[in-house]
Amino acid sequence: MPSSTDVESNENHPLLRDGKKQHVNDENKKDRRIFTVFLIVLVFIGGLICISIGWKQHNSRSNNTESPWIYHTRGKSSQKDEYPWWETSNHVDTTYTKLQGSLPAPIISAKDSKRTNNLRWGIVGLGRIARDFTTALTMAGANITAVAAGSLPNATARARHFANLYNNIPHSYGSYQELAADPNVDIVYVATINSLHYSTAMMMLQAGKNVLLEKPMTMEYTQAQALVKAAEKANRLLVTNYWTRFFPVVKYVRSILASGRLGDISAMRGDFGFPTPPIANDRYLNRDSGGGAMLDVGCYLVNLALLVNPVLPQQIQASAQTTYMDHQYRIDTEMGFLLNWDSAKKTPSMMAVENNNKNETKTTPMIFSGQASFRRPSSFEFEINAQHGRLVIHNPANAATAATVYEYQTFGPLKHVEEIRSELPPFDVSFGPEQYPRGEGFVYIIREIEQCMFEKGIPGDAKPGCLELEELTLQDQLLTVNVTDTVLRSAGYWDW
Numbered sequence: 001m002p003s004s005t006d007v008e009s010n011e012n013h014p015l016l017r018d019g020k021k022q023h024v025n026d027e028n029k030k031d032r033r034i035f036t037v038f039l040i041v042l043v044f045i046g047g048l049i050c051i052s053i054g055w056k057q058h059n060s061r062s063n064n065t066e067s068p069w070i071y072h073t074r075g076k077s078s079q080k081d082e083y084p085w086w087e088t089s090n091h092v093d094t095t096y097t098k099l100q101g102s103l104p105a106p107i108i109s110a111k112d113s114k115r116t117n118n119l120r121w122g123i124v125g126l127g128r129i130a131r132d133f134t135t136a137l138t139m140a141g142a143n144i145t146a147v148a149a150g151s152l153p154n155a156t157a158r159a160r161h162f163a164n165l166y167n168n169i170p171h172s173y174g175s176y177q178e179l180a181a182d183p184n185v186d187i188v189y190v191a192t193i194n195s196l197h198y199s200t201a202m203m204m205l206q207a208g209k210n211v212l213l214e215k216p217m218t219m220e221y222t223q224a225q226a227l228v229k230a231a232e233k234a235n236r237l238l239v240t241n242y243w244t245r246f247f248p249v250v251k252y253v254r255s256i257l258a259s260g261r262l263g264d265i266s267a268m269r270g271d272f273g274f275p276t277p278p279i280a281n282d283r284y285l286n287r288d289s290g291g292g293a294m295l296d297v298g299c300y301l302v303n304l305a306l307l308v309n310p311v312l313p314q315q316i317q318a319s320a321q322t323t324y325m326d327h328q329y330r331i332d333t334e335m336g337f338l339l340n341w342d343s344a345k346k347t348p349s350m351m352a353v354e355n356n357n358k359n360e361t362k363t364t365p366m367i368f369s370g371q372a373s374f375r376r377p378s379s380f381e382f383e384i385n386a387q388h389g390r391l392v393i394h395n396p397a398n399a400a401t402a403a404t405v406y407e408y409q410t411f412g413p414l415k416h417v418e419e420i421r422s423e424l425p426p427f428d429v430s431f432g433p434e435q436y437p438r439g440e441g442f443v444y445i446i447r448e449i450e451q452c453m454f455e456k457g458i459p460g461d462a463k464p465g466c467l468e469l470e471e472l473t474l475q476d477q478l479l480t481v482n483v484t485d486t487v488l489r490s491a492g493y494w495d496w
């Protein structure tokens with residue numbers, strides 16, 4: 001008998017060839033059976049997994065009777081209309097940040113015995129906003145020594161009436177010159193109409209007063225440059241009343257942006273507006289008073305955009321309309337504008353400025369899109385869109401007490417929401433009703449000025465003294481006027 005070795009070695013023998021075929025067929029059949037069993041097991045396991053996932057989803061859906069527009073926060077669920085379209089997560093982490101600032105601003109009052117300086121305030125232009133601001137000064141415990149009216153009729157009587165109303169302010173004048181000459185005034189709050197900002201502020205600076213000037217600083221950029229020169233020459237403080245920057249919420253927003261938490265910012269937008277009273281000679285619609293939506297509320301948007309990116313945009317475009325309730329005015333009743341920081345130029349980044357490292361450069365292409373209106377209500381919100389999320393300063397963003405930060409995973413779902421709140425001190429109505437919304441919020445800028453004067457001294461008394469506020473430098477103010485002026489020119493303001 002041939003050995004198995006022989007059989008295997010003699011492949012040409014016909015019997016042996018058939019035997020080998022048989023053997024190979026058996027092996028193949030066995031392999032196929034194993035493979036089939038393996039497939040069946042695989043399909044079975046896969047099926048089990050699918051059923052289990054489906055069951056879990058069914059359970060979670062049946063437990064959640066709320067609409068998909070509701071996201072869950074830890075221990076709390078709330079309805080949000082800001083829901084990203086790709087959101088799938090049901091577990092968004094939320095934090096609530098309540099900021100200090102609900103109490104009347106703890107400024108160092110003139111009545112405070114610890115105080116070494118005694119900042120004496122004068123007020124010029126005794127209209128609507130002067131009422132709110134003077135109430136805020138009183139709420140903050142500031143020392144008001146003089147008031148002056150001087151543009152509209154009955155100035156002397158109006159000034160006396162105003163002084164009496166506010167606990168008998170010692171001096172009242174029927175002209176701005178008289179207040180400028182009063183040695184008992186250190187700082188003048190200028191609250192005249194826009195077209196008189198330049199001349200009134202210049203008069204005060206040249207008389208050696210420190211100046212807090214209502215927004216917009218001036219109608220034109222060249223005027224702002226002249227005011228800054230005059231302030232520098234006189235060594236006096238010059239601040240535009242962009243009170244927005246001094247609200248605790250806005251300061252906090254600034255710190256978030258500076259931290260880099262949201263990554264590079266690429267777009268911002270804002271829409272500020274309201275239907276103005278249709279009174280042709282009111283400052284809003286009147287060309288000679290410096291009317292128009294851009295100079296009234298659009299300038300706030302510019303100031304906020306420049307807070308985020310304090311650099312002159314490479315491109316500024318604007319377009320406006322001048323009608324309101326079927327009438328034609330010589331001012332913008334509706335303005336749309338675009339600020340474009342093109343990446344072509346290297347410019348100091350927000351981080352660099354915040355860190356006082358002006359040498360650091362970073363190219364951050366960014367676009368701001370703004371709307372200002374006198375024809376309709378608006379969101380009055382300011383939105384910042386960045387690499388890792390977005391930030392909304394809520395209505396009214398010019399006097400903000402709330403903001404929300406939304407953080408996203410890169411290309412992924414919403415992962416964290418931070419809601420920021422602060423409370424305003426209640427407006428003191430004992431001097432009369434509030435003229436504009438949130439006038440009590442002036443306490444923040446007042447506190448900052450008082451604090452700076454306390455720490456650095458009053459320019460005029462001390463050298464050099466408080467010449468600039470950190471939150472709003474002369475450069476910030478010039479930039480704001482420069483951009484606002486360019487927007488107006490681009491829309492054709494001076495041709496209307």
Ligand SMILES: NC(=O)C1=CN([C@@H]2O[C@H](COP(=O)(O)OP(=O)(O)OC[C@H]3O[C@@H](n4cnc5c(N)ncnc54)[C@H](OP(=O)(O)O)[C@@H]3O)[C@@H](O)[C@H]2O)C=CC1
Nearest residue numbers: 125126127128129149150151152191192193194214215283
């Ligand atoms: N920061 C903020 O939140 C706010 C800022 N503002 C700013 O404050 C400024 C004043 O606004 P508001 O108080 O509403 O203005 P008003 O219309 O009340 O006028 C203010 C003062 O300007 C003078 N004035 C008014 N009309 C005329 C005129 N036709 N011709 C010459 N002088 C005039 C008067 O000064 P006098 O009494 O000396 O005669 C008047 O009291 C504006 O620049 C505005 O942008 C306004 C609201 C809010």
Ligand SMILES: O=C1OC[C@@H](O)[C@H](O)[C@H]1O
Nearest residue numbers: 215274296297398436437
């Ligand atoms: O500064 C301002 O803020 C509030 C607005 O209502 C007002 O018209 C504007 O001057």
